[in-house]
Amino acid sequence: MLRFKSRARAAGVFLAAWSTFFSAVAAGNAFAAPSIHFINDFQVAPGVYYREFVLHSSHGQAYGHLLVANLSNPHVTIDLLHSGAVSERATVSQMADAEGAVGGINADFFDISEGRRHPVEAAGATVGPAIANGEVIKGAVPRGQRFGPALPPGTSTQDVIAVGTDNVARLERLTLFGTVSTPNGKYSLRALNQYALPVNGIGAFTSRWGSASRARAVCGTDYQRSDSCTDRTFEVTVRGGKVTGIHDSPDYGPIAPGTVVLVGREQGAEQLRQLRPGDHVQVTSGLASADHVPLRFAAGGFPIVRDGQPLQGLDDHVPAIRTSAGYGDGGHTFYMLALDGSKVDRPGLTIKELAEVMTLLGADGAVDLDGGGSSTLVVRDPNSDKVTVRNHPSHGAERMVPEGIGVFANE
Structure with missing residues (x-):
């Protein structure tokens, strides 16, 4: 005491x-x-x-x-x-x-340095979800990928302090939801503007991400941040609802408004690898609050x-x-x-x-x-x-x- x-x-x-x-x-x-x-x-x-x-x-x-x-x-x-x-x-x-x-x-805590863990630059992004002026900015990285002290029992990287549109503050837990609809099937969106994707997942990067490399997103695992980077990756650029570019590995550089870059690792990479330029792709995303209250602000x-x-x-x-x-x-x-x-x-x-x-x-x-x-x-x-x-x-x-x-x- x-x-x-x-x-x-x-x-x-x-x-x-x-x-x-x-x-x-x-x-x-x-x-x-x-x-x-x-x-x-x-x-x-x-x-x-x-x-x-x-x-x-x-x-x-x-x-x-x-x-x-x-x-x-x-x-x-x-x-x-x-x-x-x-x-x-x-x-x-x-x-x-x-x-x-x-x-x-x-x-929030953030990816401040990769040190010798991975052959990539630190992304500089935060651990948890974020909402600014009512706009969903990003989701939470997997628990094993976080920076900071050990989490207390019963807590999660999805936990935030938030203020609703009613101007009342609260603790919340924000869960990412979303889909990637393609000619070959509909897949779950597992990450949004995050420095780490879940294993086997697909993540979306928007203009809100910035110009930093997206390579860090395929390093580590859901259980250990220091685990190696996977080489089973694929990246797809979607503009105006159509595939305009594909890459075998995550790229870098600014993302134009209205453009979404999809990055997949392991199984998620194999799902994206089926796409070709010109294919129609629709991406949806959002953050669901445990109390179903509209939020104006949230920080991890x-x-x-x-x-x-x-x-x-x-x-x-x-x-x-x-x-x-x-x-x-x-x-x-x-x-x-x-x-x-x-x-x-x-x-x-x-x-x-x-x-x-x-x-x-x-x-x-x-x-x-x-x-x-x-x-x-x-x-x-x-x-x-x-x-x-x-x-x-x-x-x-x-x-x-x-x-x-x-x-x-x-x-």
């Missing part, structure tokens, strides 16, 4: 709007208690607040940064930050400024808090710099948290401790996001039109990442 040290607040008092907001949506939770010491706070925009805090864990002192968004305010929304392509990366501050967010954090992350309680089986041994997102008040309050990581005396939190912190902050549900050098929280100062990095990234500067979570305040 965490041990929190209460210290006197810095000079000054909380903003009246801040106090009113939290007494309304979080009465009785950690914000009213002295267990977490907040040392800085301000209103970023109406309905959006920033706070800095310090706490003591079993591994030493930790410093954290928190963004809180009141989703009951119709002008406050949450959405995906990205560079427009799944395989492209930018800093969180670059993405936030480009998209007009008033704050944000980094999001594994659950650490559900129904206001930390999940069973969370690691309580390895501290690290962490990022988390969660929600409280029936999904009407959204939390974004990142830890400082620039000093050797700030080892961070275990995943179990992170879950405990999120519950103390008022979260009913929360996910763990990419941490370490990726952990970043940015906020737009009240008198500026650009965001500033509020935490201290582990390597002294922001890491370029494929996705973030942004908060928008459209007055």
Whole structure:
């Protein structure tokens, strides 16, 4: 368990709007208690607040940064930050400024490096599903292909933190569905803009993928990311519903809007190999939510808090710099948290401790996001039109990442 040290607040008092907001949506939770010491706070925009805090864990002192968004305010929304392509990366501050967010954090774990595992370049794409402004961007890679800490029991790479079209946050599980209809038969679509295809599967790549090589998609297996790449592959380009190109192996380069590139491995490759230029092919795809709720935003992350309680089986041994997102008040309050990581005396939190912190902050549900050098929280100062990095990234500067979570305040 965490041990929190209460210290006197810095000079000054909380903003009246801040106090009113939290007494309304979080009465009785950690914000009213002295267990977490907040040392800085301000209103970023109406309905959006920033706070800095310090706490003591079993591994030493930790410093954290928190963004809180009141989703009951119709002008406050949450959405995906990205560079427009799944395989492209930018800093969180670059993405936030480009998209007009008033704050944000980094999001899902991603294919950051292949090292010596495979003779291909890292794709740079994230592990889990993604939805931006209601548009399905990508699906989830197989469990054995993921990056990040071990998944807790009962969780999946398909798990996301999401906000529906009702502007209510929730934990969801998004399953890819789709078909590839050809003159030779109808096949299941097993992947969408993913750095890894299921064994024997067919995956689709759209203009949302970017220009990165698709070769990584046929490496590893559903059970082990480091397994070798298969040479049983085939690629088909479909434009306007017709096959316009075929290749024996996955290619690279930008994909034009309206064009779909199909990549198959093992059995999926043999199914695609039957196609010829001019054949009619129809590809459909989507993400099905477990609760059948239309979603405006979703980002991959594994659950650490559900129904206001930390999940069973969370690691309580390895501290690290962490990022988390969660929600409280029936999904009407959204939390974004990142830890400082620039000093050797700030080892961070275990995943179990992170879950405990999120519950103390008022979260009913929360996910763990990419941490370490990726952990970043940015906020737009009240008198500026650009965001500033509020935490201290582990390597002294922001890491370029494929996705973030942004908060928008459209007055």
